[in-house]
Amino acid sequence: MISILWIFFQVLVGYNLVLPLVLYIIWTARQPSSYIGRQLPKLSEADYAIIITAYEQTQTLAAVVSSIHKLNYSSYIIYIVADKCDISNLQFDDPKVILLRPVDTLASNVKSHFYAIDRFVRKHDRLTIIDSDNLVHPEYLNQLNTCFDQGFQAVQGVREAKNLDTTYSCLDAARDIYYHFYDGKVLFGLGSSATLSGSGMAFTTDLYCDCLENKEVSGAGFDKVLQSIIVLKDIRIAFTEKAIVYDEKTSRSDQLVQQRSRWINTWFKYFNLGFTIMGKGIRNFSFNQFTFGLILLRPPLFLFILGSGICFFCDLWFSPVSSFIWLVAFILFVLGFYIALQKSSTDKRIYNSLVNIPNFMFYQIVSLLKSRKANKTSVATKHYHTHSIDDINDIK
Numbered sequence: 001m002i003s004i005l006w007i008f009f010q011v012l013v014g015y016n017l018v019l020p021l022v023l024y025i026i027w028t029a030r031q032p033s034s035y036i037g038r039q040l041p042k043l044s045e046a047d048y049a050i051i052i053t054a055y056e057q058t059q060t061l062a063a064v065v066s067s068i069h070k071l072n073y074s075s076y077i078i079y080i081v082a083d084k085c086d087i088s089n090l091q092f093d094d095p096k097v098i099l100l101r102p103v104d105t106l107a108s109n110v111k112s113h114f115y116a117i118d119r120f121v122r123k124h125d126r127l128t129i130i131d132s133d134n135l136v137h138p139e140y141l142n143q144l145n146t147c148f149d150q151g152f153q154a155v156q157g158v159r160e161a162k163n164l165d166t167t168y169s170c171l172d173a174a175r176d177i178y179y180h181f182y183d184g185k186v187l188f189g190l191g192s193s194a195t196l197s198g199s200g201m202a203f204t205t206d207l208y209c210d211c212l213e214n215k216e217v218s219g220a221g222f223d224k225v226l227q228s229i230i231v232l233k234d235i236r237i238a239f240t241e242k243a244i245v246y247d248e249k250t251s252r253s254d255q256l257v258q259q260r261s262r263w264i265n266t267w268f269k270y271f272n273l274g275f276t277i278m279g280k281g282i283r284n285f286s287f288n289q290f291t292f293g294l295i296l297l298r299p300p301l302f303l304f305i306l307g308s309g310i311c312f313f314c315d316l317w318f319s320p321v322s323s324f325i326w327l328v329a330f331i332l333f334v335l336g337f338y339i340a341l342q343k344s345s346t347d348k349r350i351y352n353s354l355v356n357i358p359n360f361m362f363y364q365i366v367s368l369l370k371s372r373k374a375n376k377t378s379v380a381t382k383h384y385h386t387h388s389i390d391d392i393n394d395i396k
Contacts (some may be wrong), residue, residue: 009311010311010315010326011117011303012030013311014307014308014325014326014329015148015306015309016298016304016308016310016331017297017305017329017332017333018329018332018336019306019310019327020182020186020333020336020340021296021332021333021335021336021339022072023182023186023187023190024121024182024186024339025305028189028382030052030189030190031320032330042207044254045073045075046073046075046125046145046148047075047076047122047123047124047125047126048073048075048076048077048124048125048126048127048128048141048202049076049079049116049117049120049124049126049127049128049205050068050076050077050078050079050128050130050230050350051079051081051113051116051117051127051128051129051130052064052065052078052079052080052081052130052131053080053081053083053109053112053113053129053131054081054083054085054086054108054132054133054218055083055084055085055131056083056085056383057085057131057132057308058086058087058090059083059086059088059113059160059339060132060133061080061082061090061132062090062120062172062250063135063337064132064133064134064136064392065078065080065092065097065129067134067135067136067246068130069094069096070140071116071136071141072137072139072142073137073141073142076096076141077096077097077098077120077122077124078096078097078098079098079100079116079119079120080092080097080099080100081112081113081115081116082099082100082101083102083105083106083107083112083154084105084106084107085101085282087099087101091220093264095174095276097123098116098119099150100115100119101147102115102117107296108217108218108222109222110197110212110215110217111130111215113127113208113212114212114213115206117208120271123205123207123360124220124357125204125205126144126148126202126203126204126205126328127202127203127205127208128141128144128200128202128203129130129198129199129200129201129202130199130201131198131199131245131247132164132247133162133247133248134159134199134200134245134246134248135245135246136163136244136245137244137245137246138242139242139243139244140157140243140245141243142331143157143240143243143244144202144240144243145240146240146242147238147239147240147243147262148174148202148204150238150362152206152236152237152238153203153204153230153235154196154201154202154203154204154207154230154235154236154237154238155195155199155201155202155203155237155238155239155240155243156184156194156195156196156197156201156237156238156240156242157200157201157202157239157241157242157243157245158184158200158240158243158244158245159176159178159180159197159199159200159244159245159246159247159293160173160244160245160246160379161173161246161247161347161373162246162247162248162249162251163248163249163251163272163349164249164349164377165251166251166252166359167251167353167356167360168250168251168252168253168255168256168348168360168363169249169250169251169345169354170349170353171350171354171356171357171360172250172256173249173347173350173351174189174250174341174346174350175301176197176247177302177340177341177346178247178301178337178340178341178346179195179197179344180197180241180344181339181340181344182296182336182340183195183206184239184241185239185241187239187292188237188239189237189239190220190287190291191236191287191288191291192236192287192288192291192292193227193230193231193235193237193238193288193292193294193295194238194239195227195237195292195295196223196224196227196235196237198389199245199247200224200243200244200245201223201249201283201395202243203339207230207235211229211230212226212229213256214380220262220263220265220266221266222265222268224270224273224296225270228270228276228293228296231288231289231292231293232276232277234273234284234286234288234289236288241245253346253363256360256363256364256367257366257367257370259299259367259371260364260371261367261371262371263300263360263367264300264367264368265371267299267300267374268371270296271296272298273293273296274293274294274296274297275297276293276297277289277290277292277293277296278290278293278294278297279293280293281293295316295355298309300364302360302364303368304359305333305361306361306365308329308330310325311382312330354392
């Protein structure tokens, strides 16, 4: 009985190593037909609400607003929700910028979003959510529209690195590339939904309100709740790698631990939604729901790699044949990771940083140990970079 349970546990952990490569092979065989959506009459220029949320820190707001003003687009209003912020030094002399300062601390992304929605100056067709440390590409809204014009109601773009100044930021960027490729491009290309990433995402205003209005979502992870509600409705979340926001990557160990602690806490809090979505997918014969639910059950990257490593070393003593299978699985995982980097215009600095993965994983283990109380000790990641969009363009 113990042997059977041990084998079951190993399969439960190990399939995460090879699943991305399997999905990639299937996706390669069937693209590009799965990208074809229902073409809708194109709006002359869909009207966007661009919601920027800030918590305690405001030093990056001028840069993100400046990047939005450089959009090749005209029909939008920017709503800045400065929660628990000192806004005395913020000056935006522009009717397109609405600066909001809640009287009471919200400490919640969803509450901040609806604080803005309740104060919309007009009814917007769509809304997009941007973090205060982001910058947006000039074609960001136009590229989102390519998906909306096909009939999709929810779209996830790509969060490229704004900073690659340290080993930590490079490894953080490598992780994002991996997830964008497999959980975005490949998953959507197979006919399921892309996972949401917290920012660089857009929705029809009606869908967002229908999903989260009057719903209490505390702590981090509103994107996990939102994506689950959308897919439970069997609505697909589209993905476009051309709708780009530049996101600040963690550049310091303390910043990494603080952020990852919240993310790990979020996974443990919401991973069981995967069972609900898979179950509904089976009942509805929905590939979208079943596949998306399966992906939600996957632990954070470092966690299943760590678990797989423990299984490998245990099998060296008790089952050399099993340890060989683990070795093959690790090789396939590395191949899958390499494919994601190769298919994604990866900066040379990111490749050079990969030798430091063990150090990066150590701090994630520290994050795991601190994850239980993560949402009580921190609400938002501290920002240290205030690049402009021109700085990013110069670098690229």
